[in-house]
Amino acid sequence: xxxxxxxxxxxxxxxxxxxxxxxxxxxxxxxxxxxxxxxxxxxxxxxxxxxxxxxxxxxxxxxxxxxxxxxxxxxxxxxxxxxxxxxxxxxxxxxxxxxxxxxxxxxxxxxxxxxxxxxxxxxxxxxxxxxxxxxxxxxxxxxxxxxxxxxxxxxxxxxxxxxxxxxxxxxxxxxxxxxx
Amino acid sequence: xxxxxxxxxxxxxxxxxxxxxxxxxxxxxxxxxxxxxxxxxxxxxxxxxxxxxxxxxxxxxxxxxxxxxxxxxxxxxxxxxxxxxxxxxxxxxxxxxxxxxxxxxxxxxxxxxxxxxxxxxxxxxxxxxxxxxxxxxxxxxxxxxxxxxxxxxxxxxxxxxxxxxxxxxxxxxxxxxxxxxxxxxxxxxxxxxxxxxxxxxxxxxxxxxxxxxxxxxxxxxxxxxxxxxxxxxxxxxxxxxxxxxxxxxxxxxxxxxxxxxxxxxxxxxxxxxxxxxxxxxxxxxxxxxxxxxxxxxxxxxxxxxxxxxxxxxxxxxxxxxxxxxxxxxxxxxxxxxxxxxxxxxxxxxxxxxxxxxxxxxxxxxxxxxxxxxxxxxxxxxxxxxxxxxxxxxxxxxxxxxxxxxxxxxxxxxxxxxxxxxxxxxxxxxxxxxxxxxxxxxxxxxxxxxxxxxxxxxxxxxxxxxxxxxxxxxxxxxxxxxxxxxxxxxxxxxxxxxxxxxxxxxxxxxxxxxxxxxxxxxxxxxxxxxxxxxxxxxxxxxxxxxxxxxxxxxxxxxxxxxxxxxxxxxxxxxxxxxxxxxxxxxxxxxxxxxxxxxxxxxxxxxxxxxxxxxxxxxxxxxxxxxxxxxxxxxxxxxxxxxxxxxxxxxxxxxxxxxxxxxxx
Numbered sequence: 001x002x003x004x005x006x007x008x009x010x011x012x013x014x015x016x017x018x019x020x021x022x023x024x025x026x027x028x029x030x031x032x033x034x035x036x037x038x039x040x041x042x043x044x045x046x047x048x049x050x051x052x053x054x055x056x057x058x059x060x061x062x063x064x065x066x067x068x069x070x071x072x073x074x075x076x077x078x079x080x081x082x083x084x085x086x087x088x089x090x091x092x093x094x095x096x097x098x099x100x101x102x103x104x105x106x107x108x109x110x111x112x113x114x115x116x117x118x119x120x121x122x123x124x125x126x127x128x129x130x131x132x133x134x135x136x137x138x139x140x141x142x143x144x145x146x147x148x149x150x151x152x153x154x155x156x157x158x159x160x161x162x163x164x165x166x167x168x169x170x171x172x173x174x175x176x177x178x179x180x
Numbered sequence: 181x182x183x184x185x186x187x188x189x190x191x192x193x194x195x196x197x198x199x200x201x202x203x204x205x206x207x208x209x210x211x212x213x214x215x216x217x218x219x220x221x222x223x224x225x226x227x228x229x230x231x232x233x234x235x236x237x238x239x240x241x242x243x244x245x246x247x248x249x250x251x252x253x254x255x256x257x258x259x260x261x262x263x264x265x266x267x268x269x270x271x272x273x274x275x276x277x278x279x280x281x282x283x284x285x286x287x288x289x290x291x292x293x294x295x296x297x298x299x300x301x302x303x304x305x306x307x308x309x310x311x312x313x314x315x316x317x318x319x320x321x322x323x324x325x326x327x328x329x330x331x332x333x334x335x336x337x338x339x340x341x342x343x344x345x346x347x348x349x350x351x352x353x354x355x356x357x358x359x360x361x362x363x364x365x366x367x368x369x370x371x372x373x374x375x376x377x378x379x380x381x382x383x384x385x386x387x388x389x390x391x392x393x394x395x396x397x398x399x400x401x402x403x404x405x406x407x408x409x410x411x412x413x414x415x416x417x418x419x420x421x422x423x424x425x426x427x428x429x430x431x432x433x434x435x436x437x438x439x440x441x442x443x444x445x446x447x448x449x450x451x452x453x454x455x456x457x458x459x460x461x462x463x464x465x466x467x468x469x470x471x472x473x474x475x476x477x478x479x480x481x482x483x484x485x486x487x488x489x490x491x492x493x494x495x496x497x498x499x500x501x502x503x504x505x506x507x508x509x510x511x512x513x514x515x516x517x518x519x520x521x522x523x524x525x526x527x528x529x530x531x532x533x534x535x536x537x538x539x540x541x542x543x544x545x546x547x548x549x550x551x552x553x554x555x556x557x558x559x560x561x562x563x564x565x566x567x568x569x570x571x572x573x574x575x576x577x578x579x580x581x582x583x584x585x586x587x588x589x590x591x592x593x594x595x596x597x598x599x600x601x602x603x604x605x606x607x608x609x610x611x612x613x614x615x616x617x618x619x620x621x622x623x624x625x626x627x628x629x630x631x632x633x634x635x636x637x638x639x640x641x642x643x644x645x646x647x648x649x650x651x652x653x654x655x656x657x658x659x660x661x662x663x664x665x666x667x668x669x670x671x672x673x674x675x676x677x678x679x680x681x682x683x684x685x686x687x688x689x690x691x692x693x694x695x696x697x698x699x700x701x702x703x704x705x706x707x708x709x710x711x712x713x714x715x716x717x718x719x720x721x722x723x724x725x726x727x728x729x730x731x732x733x734x735x736x737x738x739x740x741x742x743x744x745x746x747x748x749x750x751x752x753x754x755x756x757x758x759x760x761x762x763x764x765x766x767x768x769x770x771x772x773x774x775x776x777x778x779x780x781x782x783x784x785x786x787x788x789x790x791x792x793x794x795x796x797x798x799x800x801x802x803x804x805x806x807x808x809x810x811x812x813x814x815x816x817x818x819x820x821x822x823x824x825x826x827x828x829x830x831x832x833x834x835x836x837x838x839x840x841x842x843x
Binding site: 012014016017023033105108111112124126127131144148 | 375392395399408447577578713
């Protein structure tokens with residue numbers, strides 16, 4: 001009886017509060033993946049074409065869709081598939097995992113990361129350096145210096161742009177482990 | 181292919197139905213009997229830790245019958261496992277004898293979703309505990325290699341655990357009491373890069389977009405709740421940026437063994453779902469249950485009988501000696517912005533404001549900033565970028581659109597370019613160390629959530645009365661604000677019983693079912709609306725009527741001014757009020773009303789609240805009336821306060837003194 005009463009009050013309050021003040025924040029809530037699952041990225045033959053879409057929040061939503069709970073998640077380690085089906089060695093696996101982590105990170109934290117790259121310092125930039133496998137001080141300086149030349153249109157383009165520029169930079173390409 | 185799946189399905193069905201597909205050898209059968217007898221002798225099925233692992237709760241007063249909180253079939257190895265701890269334990273022991281399986285890395289289609297785990301892996305928490313209690317002989321129970329579990333362990337690799345509290349959010353009913361999650365701090369990277377840690381979140385899997393259906397399902401357990409792992413940076417974006425909530429981080433002092441036990445249990449319950457109950461089986465309860473699994477000595481969940489408020493779960497943890505090691509706070513984007521604005525001179529504020537003015541103003545400011553290379557310019561640009569971020573998330577919350585209008589995008593690009601030209605990095609830190617943390621806002625400090633009050637007073641008829649009142653949850657606007665969001669009030673089920681001495685009458689003065697108010701101060705940066713809702717059954721005091729009652733429902737929208745540090749808040753609300761009673765003409769009255777109020781906090785221990793309202797019913801009984809009151813509160817202890825309140829109603833006045841206890 002008490003439960004029914006509390007429930008009626010709860011529902012009523014819920015509806016009124018939603019009407020008075022509610023917003024769509026819930027639509028952007030990231031559910032996450034099941035315990036033991038990893039985010040899954042559709043396989044693609046061409047190794048350079050690893051992005052499914054090119055807009056800011058679409059990737060975010062795809063990976064952490066709320067309505068179906070855990071879509072975009074798979075019960076295994078993520079693979080960015082290459083043409084060859086044979087099993088790669090551990091280092092390559094680590095690099096592929098890192099590349100996906102970078103993709104997710106840049107997509108979710110695009111604004112913060114852009115701001116910090118322009119500044120040349122910050123928590124997100126430090127974390128991003130780690131994901132790239134670059135020494136943080138070197139990467140932060142490099143990012144600030146090369147900020148204007150990096151493509152800022154959207155997260156995917158920015159990541160590709162960073163990969164290209166880092167791998168063609170003699171100093172940086174040597175010290176960064178997981179640059180695609 | 182089909183046959184393969186049939187076999188897998190059969191295997192899974194067998195495991196869940198309790199009849200194992202594996203036939204034990206005579207030696208194994210003998211050893212199993214030995215283990216089971218030993219287990220029964222030690223009464224392991226009665227052991228509290230067994231109940232923690234399988235989530236058994238006693239369901240009768242005599243404490244003889246059990247029911248597991250888990251409803252999902254495949255969590256139990258025995259037929260009646262949900263209700264029979266003994267049967268479940270015996271069957272669990274039997275399941276460990278299944279011969280080792282080789283977990284492939286991937287199947288033909290690139291996944292190993294369909295491959296069932298060995299019971300030793302699936303129920304690794306039970307396996308490890310029973311192994312410890314009964315000292316398994318590896319000759320008879322072959323230890324299974326759990327590849328998937330091991331990979332997950334290596335990925336998270338926690339050396340410590342942090343409980344994170346996302347503070348109160350009034351714009352979503354399911355967030356008004358806050359939210360808790362866990363962060364598993366990675367051994368190698370956490371101290372430098374907590375953003376890259378994994379967070380463990382328990383929540384309902386939203387099965388509907390309809391608010392009403394969601395509410396009903398949430399209250400009655402109609403949605404599944406699951407534990408999910410998610411990179412912590414996504415939670416920081418969600419709570420800190422999109423919803424602009426402070427994140428309190430309580431670092432826990434757990435040994436590696438305790439963490440391992442918890443990880444094992446998480447693996448076991450992570451594969452299933454629980455029915456999600458908003459009031460009692462919610463995020464903070466489930467997280468507490470998870471923390472409880474880290475040590476048989478921990479007793480956390482038993483403190484909660486009917487409902488679980490997140491801040492109360494932190495209080496319970498605080499009572500465990502030495503468990504909370506360090507407390508830090510990650511500021512919300514709004515708090516960060518306010519702080520940055522406070523650091524600005526008037527001149528800097530002017531340049532900042534012009535950036536968000538018309539086109540000419542904007543380009544003037546940009547030109548000025550573009551030509552500067554100093555900390556002052558850096559502060560303005562950083563604040564402006566944060567403000568744009570805030571505006572973007574507000575836009576997203578209100579309209580569900582992903583990005584700002586193009587003019588703002590252009591402004592952002594210009595600001596970023598200007599910032600890039602400045603050689604000094606600014607020193608804005610959003611992670612504040614525990615020394616600097618504002619203790620007044622710590623969610624586990626301050627008044628507890630239930631309140632008992634004893635009151636004595638007089639009314640206009642010179643009648644003395646005494647009153648007993650009980651509020652079940654949560655916080656009122658004139659109480660000590662420590663631990664609560666300043667400017668909000670949530671009161672549920674406040675019952676007031678009065679005894680009038682002269683009349684020798686015991687009356688129900690009121691039952692306030694719900695009394696909620698959210699005051700959001702307006703300032704140069706933020707202009708959110710304030711609102712209120714009240715549902716009550718109370719005594720009519722605007723006309724002469726002896727012990728007459730009415731049912732009331734009010735909603736209000738309005739505005740408030742007054743920041744936390746200014747000690748004063750003023751608010752106004754335009755309301756729609758309704759009252760239903762046989763004592764009214766036509767038995768009801770509905771109409772608009774206006775409410776004004778002011779709060780004056782002289783110091784945390786002492787505050788005054790004045791409010792007045794004027795109701796102009798249009799339908800039903802149309803007699804207008806006004807009401808005003810003022811209350812002073814002084815906190816005599818952490819969980820007690822005294823109040824003096826004077827109220828002028830149309831038909832009577834009251835003056836009363838109260839002593840309150842919070843518990």
